[in-house]
Amino acid sequence: MLNYQLDKTFAALADPTRRAMVERLVQGPATVCELAKPLPMSLPAAMLHLKVLEGSGLVTSQKVGRVRTCRIDPKMLSQAESWVADRRRLWERNLDRLGAFLDETKSEDEQ
Amino acid sequence: MLNYQLDKTFAALADPTRRAMVERLVQGPATVCELAKPLPMSLPAAMLHLKVLEGSGLVTSQKVGRVRTCRIDPKMLSQAESWVADRRRLWERNLDRLGAFLDETKSEDEQ
């Protein structure tokens, strides 16, 4: 239960607004305005979403002059991907084992 | 923004209790009691988490007699994995393009 980071990453990805921001940012860096403009909400609301993305580590930003530029940090993206992929693989392995067990049982029946 | 399903899947995975349940279920099916026993909360609370997992499609269950047996449904697990993997790939592709651009710029400087 020590994966406090995964909590935040999955929670960040659970919102369509924030996934839209990620979609935009995988194309390359963007300013706060550029991220907020296509969204059906006020700028402060978009800022809150951005703060959640930064808090999760999915996005980093730096301010130069009056412009804050945001970009993807792929580390947490990889970590989330791995968690899901690993669990799916475990499930498949276990399903294979069940298959092997059923095959065994079947052969025993045939004897 | 039509990925209502992804909202629920990521939201389900954002909670450590629910990830613990998934960890248990990738090993094989389990009853409600088996899932709830190791958790530091009441049975009704665990049931609510289970309901969220079922609502997301990550888990299915069926009741036989008085026992409800829960198991992983891998479809949403794959879908979540793909979403993250695709975005990470897009980001990498774009980073490569930036690298190519910088290389080009560098060669032009050298001429």
Added chain:
DNA sequence: TGAATACTTAAGCAGGTACTTGACAATCAA
């Protein structure tokens, strides 16, 4: 039949999330 098991529902509460508007800083360009 009567007790134990395995859930299920309901009511209630504390705290968190997702917005809104309005006010305000800081920077840049004319």
Added chain:
DNA sequence: TTGATTGTCAAGTACCTGCTTAAGTATTCA
């Protein structure tokens, strides 16, 4: 230096989440 641009903070509201306890239902076993 004035005005537009870009971002930030604060207060307020409505709804959602995660838990609790208490009570109830359905099933199985002795």
